[in-house]
Amino acid sequence: MTGRLPGLLAALSRRLPPEGLADLRRCLCSADGPADPLLDRWTADHPAAGLPAELNAVRRAWREEAGRLPGTALALALGAAAVSEEEREPPAELVVSGPTSSALPVRLTSGTAIDVIRSARTSLLIVSFAAYNIDEIVTELRAAAGRGVRIDLFLEESTSAARAFGTLGERVRIWHRAEAPARGSLHAKVITADRRIALLGSANLTDRALYDNVEIGIILRDRRTVSRLTDHFHWLTGPEACYLRRK
Structure with a gap:
């Protein structure tokens, strides 16, 4: 062929x-x-x-x-x-916030989140329960939008997480639960870039979670898994699920 x-x-x-x-x-x-x-x-x-x-x-x-x-x-x-x-898929990498052990090589959540955002060329999907005091993340998102990256933010409305991204205006699309307040919450913490790399973990997009709290996460570069993860969140916005709505 x-x-x-x-x-x-x-x-x-x-x-x-x-x-x-x-x-x-x-x-x-x-x-x-x-x-x-x-x-x-x-x-x-x-x-x-x-x-x-x-x-x-x-x-x-x-x-x-x-x-x-x-x-x-x-x-x-x-x-x-x-x-x-x-055969070519690299293994998952461990990501942490807070103290690091000299016995275990890890990456820091703050730097990893920025690296994933900087790597995006076509799309970013970001999910967080809470968000505040993240000026560096917002700066990187503004730069990503400037190079033509489509940015979708899936945020929990009850925590007013969208306020952290207010200066981005129409550069981003913000999604909330369709029937807030409802049972449960939008509690996942995910950053995916271009359907090829994802950061998953316990850390919200807050200064304490990215730097100080004891948080744990992983970086995935398995494109098939990352694509399925991305598809799941886009499905939540569609007519079948009707779980998320545009802000």
Whole structure:
């Protein structure tokens, strides 16, 4: 295979969870070509954010660059790409706030959060229960918006976390629970960049949590897992869940 198709298949393999990848490979094995209605039905059954567009891009490249290839060939290529990605995935890294032990190499939460934000080129998704006294984080988000990064902030309304980002204005999209006050709260703490790297942990976006509290977290670079995490929060904004609303 040449042209765009190999890269598109590799990207799709990173995006899909194992069960979704296996399901798509079975569908491709049964498909007569890029226009087969089987692929339309598969797309309709898997409406995760952005996934239909990715599969449609694969189908266009298949039609334009390798129309004679059977679906079985694409299924094999998709499987090979997934195996190659798994072999290259780096391990998770430990992240802490507060005291650090000389016996265990770790990264600090404050610096790691900034590194993840600085690494973003297309999208940032940030989730926090509380947020305050984070001028450096806000500065980095302003810079990210300036380079064209789409920024979604998922914040707990009862803590007034959105106030910490007030100076960013329309540079960011802020999401709250749809029916606040409601049972439970938006309690997760997550920063993801470009669907490829994520910081997960116990630390809110506050000065004490980033620097002083005893907090723990991990950095994930498993693109498939990070994509699934990103999709989950975007699903919460959609009509099926109706859990989050734009501020």
